[in-house]
Amino acid sequence: MAEENKFTVSIDGISVSVDPGTTILNAARQIGGDIVPPAMCYYSKLEGSGGKCRTCLVKVSKGSEKDPRPMPKLVASCRTTVMDGMEVQNITSPEVVEARKAVVEMLLINHPLDCPVCDQAGECKLQDLGYEHGSAKTRYEFERRTFERIDIGDKIQLHMNRCILCYRCVFTADQITDKRVHGVIGRGDHAEISTYIQGVVDNDFSGNVIDVCPVGALTDKTFRFKSRVWFTKPVQAHCACEKCSGKVTLWYKGEEVIRVTARKDEFGEVESFICNTCRFERKATSDWTIEQPTAINPASVIGANHYEQFQPPAVISEDEKLQTANRAQLLRTEKLK
Ligand code: SF4
Numbered sequence: 011m012a013e014e015n016k017f018t019v020s021i022d023g024i025s026v027s028v029d030p031g032t033t034i035l036n037a038a039r040q041i042g043g044d045i046v047p048p049a050m051c052y053y054s055k056l057e058g059s060g061g062k063c064r065t066c067l068v069k070v071s072k073g074s075e076k077d078p079r080p081m082p083k084l085v086a087s088c089r090t091t092v093m094d095g096m097e098v099q100n101i102t103s104p105e106v107v108e109a110r111k112a113v114v115e116m117l118l119i120n121h122p123l124d125c126p127v128c129d130q131a132g133e134c135k136l137q138d139l140g141y142e143h144g145s146a147k148t149r150y151e152f153e154r155r156t157f158e159r160i161d162i163g164d165k166i167q168l169h170m171n172r173c174i175l176c177y178r179c180v181f182t183a184d185q186i187t188d189k190r191v192h193g194v195i196g197r198g199d200h201a202e203i204s205t206y207i208q209g210v211v212d213n214d215f216s217g218n219v220i221d222v223c224p225v226g227a228l229t230d231k232t233f234r235f236k237s238r239v240w241f242t243k244p245v246q247a248h249c250a251c252e253k254c255s256g257k258v259t260l261w262y263k264g265e266e267v268i269r270v271t272a273r274k275d276e277f278g279e280v281e282s283f284i285c286n287t288c289r290f291e292r293k294a295t296s297d298w299t300i301e302q303p304t305a306i307n308p309a310s311v312i313g314a315n316h317y318e319q320f321q322p323p324a325v326i327s328e329d330e331k332l333q334t335a336n337r338a339q340l341l342r343t344e345k346l347k
């Protein structure tokens with residue numbers, strides 16, 4: 011062991027020491043950069059999430075120092091904990107890259123190709139995955155599942171056609187709101203987010219289901235069709251909210267705040283959940299104390315033409331040791347700036 015009470019794991023050749031019990035995905039996140047497996051269902055702020063979408067598959071080429079045998083199959087990195095001396099391959103394994111392509115194809119079987127009219131376009135994890143791993147054509151010959159749109163109160167819309175059944179919104183309603191009134195009903199091809207979700211609107215934190223949804227299945231009706239996200243300017247702001255942290259991102263179109271969301275980290279997860287009052291009711295600049303423009307990853311379409319100089323990308327860990335270890339990633343990201 012490198013450090014006392016720590017396990018050393020190597021991911022794509024980069025070593026990191028982590029606490030026992032850490033998952034491979036979280037160990038990779040400590041390194042940062044493009045060796046971090048994508049995660050469509052795992053969400054670190056939601057207990058029990060993960061294990062549904064299989065986008066985070068990795069290859070364990072050495073089980074541990076004590077038992078170096080490789081794991082016989084690819085494993086979900088969000089659900090597999092590290093062992094001391096473990097060696098993991100993600101982007102360096104052609105097998106993993108091939109399997110991820112198949113997972114993306116599977117996720118897209120029922121997903122409509124409506125990115126041009128979808129509000130999530132530009133910040134959709136499935137769009138990113140499709141771009142990176144998808145193929146231009148589908149081999150699926152059957153009809154896609156289709157559903158009627160459901161209004162969840164006057165602020166949220168569920169467009170079940172786009173849902174990938176990641177369960178994040180179910181966990182959010184269960185853990186963040188007072189009473190869970192929705193879930194997944196049916197199994198396999200019949201599975202869908204239950205219409206009981208409409209009851210969640212009574213709760214002050216129901217809007218968070220929009221932020222956790224990795225695709226455009228749950229959208230903010232106060233923002234729908236107002237602008238493509240790359241025409242907006244995100245700005246960090248806060249207010250003295252009595253119900254939540256009050257730390258948000260305001261999305262401006264010209265002088266108008268057209269959307270309020272929680273702040274998201276480099277893995278697309280909210281930093282803290284926000285209440286519906288902040289999200290839906292505070293749409294005037296005078297409601298907020300403005301901090302600074304939101305740092306956008308230079309690779310993101312949202313940053314297009316916005317700022318002359320970007321902040322250093324958040325994907326680079328501030329830990330000096332890891333920065334040195336992940337030098338290849340550092341150089342790649344520097345080139346993008
Ligand atoms: S609606 Fe969105 S968050 Fe909820 S299960 Fe479907 S994809 Fe996941």
Ligand code: FES
Pocket residue numbers: 048049050051052060061062063064065066067086087088089
């Ligand atoms: S993120 Fe691991 S299975 Fe979905």
